[in-house]
Amino acid sequence: MPIGNARPSVRPVHAGRTDGATAASFRRPGAGPRRRASRGVRSERLAPYYLVAPAVLIIVVLRLYPLLLGVNFSFTGDGERNGTAVGLDNYREIFGDPLFQTALGNVGLLVLLLPVAVAIPGLLATFIYLKVPGHRLYRSVYFFPAVLSPVIVGAIFNLLLAFDGPLNALLVSAGVGPVDWLGDPDITMLVVVGVHIWATFGMSLVVFLTGFATLDAALLDAARVDGASLAQTIRHVIVPGLTRTIQFVFVTTMIGMLTSMFGLLFVMTSGGPEGSTYLPEYYVWIQQGQMNRPALASAASTVLFVIMLVVGLLQIKLLRRAGRED
Structure with missing residues (x-):
């Protein structure tokens, strides 16, 4: 019972509480949703x-690690010096070997012939995309050799190109004379x-056709309306529109020529x-499979890897520069 005019004291509801309720009641509005949104953004960034972590792990374990082991092995010896560090002796030996010098010269020949190897499927893909008569049949016929084993292909052309084979018989009937296709070191x-x-x-033809699927057909229609010739259409419309596809085909074709022959x-x-x-690939097999010199083969394999890396990077750089100029 209050005495006189005294009024009962009123304590705040949360006074003296230490269980966290007070802090929760005075928390800024929206702090929780913002924190959850921040975690969501961080998860999206990561x-x-x-997603790529498993692929990177596979590449590191099955590709990069064996590559580093091979490079390290190339600085060791063979035979009596097996496992002994020999520095650059293996590299000096292969660069002094006439067979390896010939292999490097043939790599230069492959680089010179690379534009031809890319232009052929590119032009054929262009004709198929423009729907020349019989384009569906051509697509199947052009792709068919890709499913054949290199051994089968080699055996077939051994028969065709033999000195007494059908191709020379045709040349003789035409009065040209036989050619030693597989016995003349010059050809x-x-x-x-x-x-x-x-x-x-x-x-490569299939890759080009896939690239054509991304090409803006309106540009081809505009070129046709403006009266552009086929050569002008290829140069000013198709090549700039397929720059990335051409870069990819150049690099993969060069790698295939160096490692798949x-x-x-x-x-x-x-x-x-x-x-x-x-070729360096064949030289590696000779040193490893016949001469039983794995360290020397590792040195040749390392040189082959460096060649592919340098040639690939130069190709990409030149093609990008050509694309900017166009």
Whole structure:
């Protein structure tokens, strides 16, 4: 019972509470949703890294780590010096080997023939995209050699290009005379590269056709309305529109020519005549498989990797510069 005019004291509801309720009641409005939104944004930023992590792990374990082991192995010895560090002795030996010098010279030939190997499927894909008569049949026919084994392709062309084979018989009937396609050191490498291009351009053709699917058809229609010729359309519309596709085909074709011709070389020439068809890939196999010199083979393999890396980067740089100029 209050005495006189005294009024009962009123305490705040949260006075003296230490269980966190007071702090919760005075928390800024919207702090919780903002924190959850921040966590959501952070998760979205990290999501791509989570997705590519398994692929990166596979590449590191199955590609980069063995590559580093091979490079390290190239600085060790063979035979009596097995496992002993020899510095650059293996590299000095391979660069002084005439067969490896021939292999490097053939790499230069491949680089010179690379534009031809890319232009053939590019032009054929252009004709198919423009729907020349029979384009569906051509697509199947052009791709068919890509499914054949290099051993089968080599055996077929061994029969066709033999000195007494059907191609020379046709030349003799035309009064030209026979050509030793697989026995003349001056032309044999060109013949093998030509067979490789025939056998593999079907895959590049498919890549080009995929690139055409991203090309703006309105540009082709505008070029046709303006009266542009086929050559002008290819140069000013198709090539700029397929720059990235062309870069990809250039790099993959060069890698294929440096690392996927072993089957043809083994079946058609076995590195001959006179070692004229050696490539670094074939040289690596000879040193490892026949000479039992794995450290020397590792050195040659490292040189091949460096060549592919340098040539690929130069190709991309030149193609990007050409695309900017266009």
